[in-house]
Amino acid sequence: MAQSETQHRTAGGVEYELTRKRVRNINLRVRADGTVAVSAPARTPLGRVDEFVAGRAGWIADARQRQAQRAAAEAARPVPDKAAALALFEASSARIWPLFAEIRPAPPEIRVRDMRSRWGVCCPAKNRITLALRLAAREPDLIDYVMLHEYCHFVWPDHQPRFWALVARYMPDWKERRARLRG
Template identity: 30%
Template sequence: MDSRKVIQCKKYPITYTLVIKQVKNINMRISPKGEIVVSANPFVPLDKIDEFVSSKVSWIVEHQKKVVEKAQRCLLSDKEIMLFGKQLKIKKSAGRYNYVSYDDKYLYVQLKQDADVEKVITQFLNKLCKDVFMDVATLTCNSLKDYQIPFPEVKIRTMKSRWGSCTPARNTITLNKKLIHYPLEFIEYVVLHEFVHFIQPNHSKAFYNIIENYMPDYKQRMQLIA
């Protein structure tokens, strides 16, 4: 027997995939994409599995960090970049001014003489993050208009272990700059997740009920980077 389901841990905001199969002990591993995969036999109560996962929080954080750091090294190289979940080849050319554009296959980088290509691409990504994240935040806030959430200050920075954070007391949301490398559907989920913290400042069942109400496929979106 081998069945899979995505479960939200009760004690901590940890989502893991549970694989039911004939194994002696509860086993856990971190997939190459950072997904937490737990294996257990069908007779182990879910509460016991939750306790097992909760007891391994430090181990999970440590190993996911290593996976993320390894994956991040592939987000941008001299020849390729991942943008919105697609691997694009970088095409450089000389020009009178610096300019970056992209399509489904290539990131086109036009460079002035002696221009720093890494700096030019970084500036492009910074602007793209600001434009895309603000658009998604605006649409998300509008969709939650029944809750009358004041539009927050949206901050963008590189974060090591989180995709986003919310500080209701300061009316701010912080988003990880590296989100720009992943599918737009995942970015939309992260933004909604942080906005819902203005309504429910926890990861309770009520919190995820609100998310599911506005984004019924949120579990599938969470798996887009798994």
């Protein structure tokens, strides 16, 4: 099988798409549409991959249910157009930027993009924060959480403990907000 070639398989009652990649471990992902993607090292026997997937059939069923609930909740939230979303995000940035004014003399440029797998992206080199259009359909305190999260990346580019300590310094209830955002 070529490295980028995919194969459709079934194990433990779970249909999945197998891709052989240069990875160390077998990786499993339930996509937003409920399909299951598995990547595995080229030399891992198919039986081992099937066993891995079958052993996680219960977890996969739960993940599919969570994905369906998220999709239903998201469909119930009307997403504003990009101009309205940008206005919401710029207002949030105006609330958060004063906390970082000493290290960011100019507020960052705020952009909106239709992103499916992320809420936001920070690009310190370009002094830019890009937020997902669908975030505009969420509550203002959740928008502020994502905005603060991205601002903290101007200080710490990774998600190490020092990054989370900075988030907690300015937003002690960040874990509760993140849980609501994911739910």
